Amino acid sequence: MEQNTGKFRKGNRIQSVSHSRQDRNKGDRGSIVRRPDSATSLLGRGERDEEVVGISGWLVPWEEWQHSRAAFNHDWLKNHYLLALEAFLNVLDDLVENQELVQEFVSRLLPEWELRRAQVVDLAERFAISMSPKALFSTQPLLNCAPSERDCLGLVADAIWREHYPVQRWEKDLREAISGVDNAYSALRHSLELGNDTKTVPVLRESRAAFRAFRNACSHLAQAVEVLPGTLEIL
């Protein structure tokens, strides 16, 4: 981790982002982040390899945020976690027989939410910073403006952006969706603790309503993340 250069490489995305956000405040190229190395990343596909990077091997903030979103929402939540949940619910509904999934779901797959939660929280926190047109003033060519002009024009661009788009509502919906998943997860965990064996279908079936509520909350979260804009809008 290159903590003092305003860029990051390798390792945990969340830590990296945290550093990059700190570094952005330091000016210069602080807002341009080095691409993470997918070969050692935890998140996988959302982190594209070197051919992705637009400007001399550096990701601008909105690209970096989009990649983080893709890694969380497209790669993990929709194509991995929700699919596993749907398949598991069908096991509980006796439509599918999959002993392996029954054995592993509660111990291995379900807790992935605890590991991934921080990523979506981070996405929510960074959304307005990364996707506001204000971010343009921290990258070339607007980076060449005088600092006072950058600050002033950046604030104006940000205000207009917030006026034109329901930014606050998006952020609020996303935060609520995250806490919705948290609540459903806690309720599910609580329900599972009441059962004496979480590796048999009849016992798991007693928590079917809680599983379904958790699936619905995850599905709602996926929509709340998806609805956020995919491009940086220049008004």
Next chain:
Amino acid sequence: MISEKLPRLLIVDDLFGRQLPDGRINEDRAHLCGHFLLRDVTGDESSRTAKQIIKRPIAEVVFLRGQKPVCALPGDHVENDLEGTMRRIREGWDHGPDRWALVLLDLCFYTGRVGNNENHPGMPAGRSGDSNPSSYFGLSILESLHRELPNLPVVILSSKPRESASRAYAELGALGFLARADDKSRDQLIDFIWRHGLIPDDRREIIGTSKPLLLALRAARRAGADQRNVLILGERGTGKELLARYLHRSGAAGKDRPLVMVDSGSLSPTLYASELFGYRRGAFTGADRNHVGKIAQAHGGDLFLDEVGNMPGDVQAGLLRVLEHNSVTPLGSNVADEANVRFLSATNEDLEGKAATGGFRQDLLDRLREGGSVFLRPLRERLEDLEPLAEAFVRQAERANPNAIRRIIEPEALDVLRSHSWPGNLRELRSCIFNAVFNYADVEHLMPVHLQIDRAGTELHVAPGREAWPRPIETKFDDALAAIAGFEFDNIRPADIVGQLYKAETAYAHFQVGLLRAALMLTRRRTLDSPEGELLIHPAVKLLTGDRAMPGSKAADIVKRILGHSTSVKIAALEDPVLRSAYEKAIRLRPSSSRKKRVAKHAGGER
């Protein structure tokens, strides 16, 4: 809703189509199958070793990565494979019962170097263009499919936002969008299979899996989805009544609704109105009691009007009133009864032409096909179905004749059946098979010798009632001409022909090549030196054109023009020794200008 033989889907998707090394299971794929209730029949290691059992699968599925290598290790580079993908799709589209019912196509395919991706092992990190909606690889595949296999039903299966490429995939003929991880997506998939999929009749009342039949069944399901009237077109004996029954039971509300059948051909003009509209006692001489007409019987359901082209003019006017007012007034009554009826009409006539000449009311025709027309192709255009049909008819005949023993249909007999053009269609085939079984009840093998398919005789023998009239003997050539002349462009969507008219031109060019070859063979001059006959292009072209005064040079030009229509036509034609010989003769007679120059130059050099 879906037949015992499960529909076969193809999912083209980089994530689910990939294989993992060392026989590991593609867990994502197993979860997708568990979510949609699909039975994985891909045949790779992952599908063989998966221990998941889908108890009530809605379909079988084959997964295709669309990229190479299919199984990638860390450090490998994964690239999109359009050619290989198209080849695999073609293979599954051209071959019979396991034909793709529906293709589910991913949009975004990730390429590049494979890293250590814990969630999705074997997946590359992706390049910048991969996730750009304007350059999705899925759209490239869709474009190729749209151009080459326009009848193949394709639905987008993606976890990307649908609006990211909705215009592009709609323009390229995709029939819908299916979100992967949505709790409603399984029901949506079942609906897509039903509405867009090419699936056979679940009750096997209509037998066959050929593309023309499956397309007709799909059209019937779509038309049957609402309560608008449908017109069924097709030659006699193609199974229009069976299709009407299929359409009736395919509708969402078809379960308990009545289906009333009217064979208009069997009704005399005087009886037609009274049968259809009903009558009150005393309405006419002999009407000694009230009679409920067919329309009133069908209230709340469907009325099948066979041979609707035979309907007398006054009945047409009465039926139009029924359609306009949703009520029917029996003969001899002043009171109209409610008649909420869907009309399923059938004809083997050119009703449009008949309407143009005043033989049928145009306004009634428009009403009768407001929900669309379904065209049943003749048997000769779906010979792929001949074997299962023959098999089914043999079994029916054996059941109908207690003395008949069970037999197998020998390949030679099938060859004979396939070589016939079946102007009487399924009815003629059924009769031919029944005759074979009844006349030769005590044999275990159905052989060519058992089949009576003399065309004119068979027709006279099998066709009941009004269809037993003798008609001129038809040939395959007549069939071809009729198919070309009678091809209707009315129901073709603009998207189906835009940019494809060159295909019609090429097909016509091949047709002309075939004609030329036939003429060449017919006009061969047999001599002692050449018992097989010498090929002569001049008489062949005269025969083709009917121009007896045509000079030989012009005939040579025509041969050159037919065979040289395009490179593809020329290459295919010149593989045939007869056509190659004709072409060489034509070139000798009429060398091209560049060739003439070369010859002249060569001759000058010699001088």
